Amino acid sequence: MKRCPSRIIIVPALIMITLISTTGAGLHTKQREEVREMFHYAYDSYMQHAFPMDELLPLTCEGVETWGDYSLTLIDTLDTLIIMGNHTEFYKGVDWVSNHITWHQDVNISIFETNIRVLGGLLSAHLFAEKFALPTNHSYDGKLLDMALELGEILLPAFDTPTGIPYGAMNLKLGVSPQESRVTSVAGGGTFLIEFGALSRLTNDDRFERAATKASLALWNHRSSLGLIGNHVNIFTGEWPVRESGLGGGADSFYEYLIKGALFLEEPLFLEIFQELQKNIYAHLKRGAWYVDVDMFTGSIIWPIFNSLQAFWPGMEILAGSHVGSVGTEGPSATLSSFHSVWRRYGYTPEGFNLLSAKFQAGQKGYPLRPELAESLYYARRYNPSDPIWITYAEDILHTLQLLRLPNERSGGTGCGYAAIADVETHELLRRPMDSYFLAETCKYLYLIFDDENFINDGNYIFSTEGHPFPMGIEKYRKNFQEKSEEISRETHNMDLGTCRVATFAEKISIGNFRVPNRPSNM
Numbered sequence: 001m002k003r004c005p006s007r008i009i010i011v012p013a014l015i016m017i018t019l020i021s022t023t024g025a026g027l028h029t030k031q032r033e034e035v036r037e038m039f040h041y042a043y044d045s046y047m048q049h050a051f052p053m054d055e056l057l058p059l060t061c062e063g064v065e066t067w068g069d070y071s072l073t074l075i076d077t078l079d080t081l082i083i084m085g086n087h088t089e090f091y092k093g094v095d096w097v098s099n100h101i102t103w104h105q106d107v108n109i110s111i112f113e114t115n116i117r118v119l120g121g122l123l124s125a126h127l128f129a130e131k132f133a134l135p136t137n138h139s140y141d142g143k144l145l146d147m148a149l150e151l152g153e154i155l156l157p158a159f160d161t162p163t164g165i166p167y168g169a170m171n172l173k174l175g176v177s178p179q180e181s182r183v184t185s186v187a188g189g190g191t192f193l194i195e196f197g198a199l200s201r202l203t204n205d206d207r208f209e210r211a212a213t214k215a216s217l218a219l220w221n222h223r224s225s226l227g228l229i230g231n232h233v234n235i236f237t238g239e240w241p242v243r244e245s246g247l248g249g250g251a252d253s254f255y256e257y258l259i260k261g262a263l264f265l266e267e268p269l270f271l272e273i274f275q276e277l278q279k280n281i282y283a284h285l286k287r288g289a290w291y292v293d294v295d296m297f298t299g300s301i302i303w304p305i306f307n308s309l310q311a312f313w314p315g316m317e318i319l320a321g322s323h324v325g326s327v328g329t330e331g332p333s334a335t336l337s338s339f340h341s342v343w344r345r346y347g348y349t350p351e352g353f354n355l356l357s358a359k360f361q362a363g364q365k366g367y368p369l370r371p372e373l374a375e376s377l378y379y380a381r382r383y384n385p386s387d388p389i390w391i392t393y394a395e396d397i398l399h400t401l402q403l404l405r406l407p408n409e410r411s412g413g414t415g416c417g418y419a420a421i422a423d424v425e426t427h428e429l430l431r432r433p434m435d436s437y438f439l440a441e442t443c444k445y446l447y448l449i450f451d452d453e454n455f456i457n458d459g460n461y462i463f464s465t466e467g468h469p470f471p472m473g474i475e476k477y478r479k480n481f482q483e484k485s486e487e488i489s490r491e492t493h494n495m496d497l498g499t500c501r502v503a504t505f506a507e508k509i510s511i512g513n514f515r516v517p518n519r520p521s522n523m
Contacts, residue, residue, distance in 0.1 A: 061416045070103075105173060108169055109171070109172055157176060203478070227277065246292070247307075252310070278320070309372055315376030349367060410427065441466060456469055
């Protein structure tokens, strides 16, 4: 397998700043400990009733395989254990995953979910396993990074498409099916910069970052004449079968990874793209403090709906503004307060809230323990700690989440863990898994809002879209990485990504027929 020397590009405009220190550290100890207890109750419920299956079914206290039969919740949760100070349980989990998880199952997987939950979870846990002192009778030999590389090698052929945008699904053992759909979501095609970038820089293997870069820039290359991105794209032609342009489901994390990729990888082009898209979003999607979905080619409104996944956006505006001065906190604060008003009205955010009728959208009444609102509150709290409203909003979320703890009256006195909501008006419980992101993100962001002195809050980490923290300047964590065995060599997964060498950023993304885009698509 070829290895490429790492590239550290210094970008003067991207100066990392230390997060604003807060006064009165420790004033929120009660709330912090309540979140810690909430997390451990949910985690223990999973470990007792569902492990080693992927996720917990709270209403029946059973396990279920959801995304790939690889103990998903445990892998996704490892770094939360470290953040909450449970080093012993963290290393127990690291030992178990290292000795029991393989990637040879004949099972179909979502490439997007496997990347953000599993690959990201492995890489973040690896970094923390090397950072912190080992408890007695524990050792760590870097196995999680070996596993991450092997998984990355399995995922990489999915990027071998005419545009470089990956397929949405594949089989872990058999690869991409010839019958696999050629249409994927924007988020599914453009949410790899953090995980693949980290993998490349930890292993000195450039292919992963190059593939992620090519996919993200291909999506931008096929923007409309209004400078907007749609929702679903044909990965062979670049055409848009779903022309809705919005910040919610199907597109959200693509925008997120442009600003985070610019900061984490120190690549200025991603910042330029984010700022250009931000300008176009303000021009065509923004309606006061809210955002709507529009036709990417005409700008006409398609859906006047607040989608719960949009709640990540104020946090990204705050992150961008705090690091590169692209926007202040006033606009994002108004949007965040508007989004939280929906939570206050129902106790939770429904999946869809119609801005015209001021009611939930038909068929979108549920709340599946999503973290996006808490995520944006985390950024608001970290970068504007003097405003007490963010603590109040976080307390609102914590209070109503506790009503979902099972067993309770609505569950008939049975169940375990935390349940999702089927209807935010009636608060009827939903029969679905306790998604691993509840532990990986929702609990984590709430905990960090109330824990000013946590080491993660020093301003030197970038969170993935699944809430996995990665340190800035990740190259310094790379050790002498040994060549892997022939089973996971480049020849086994034959994918031509061009000659691997030290290159400028413009050269790096000039792969095959792909070039840095100069003009938008007029399709």
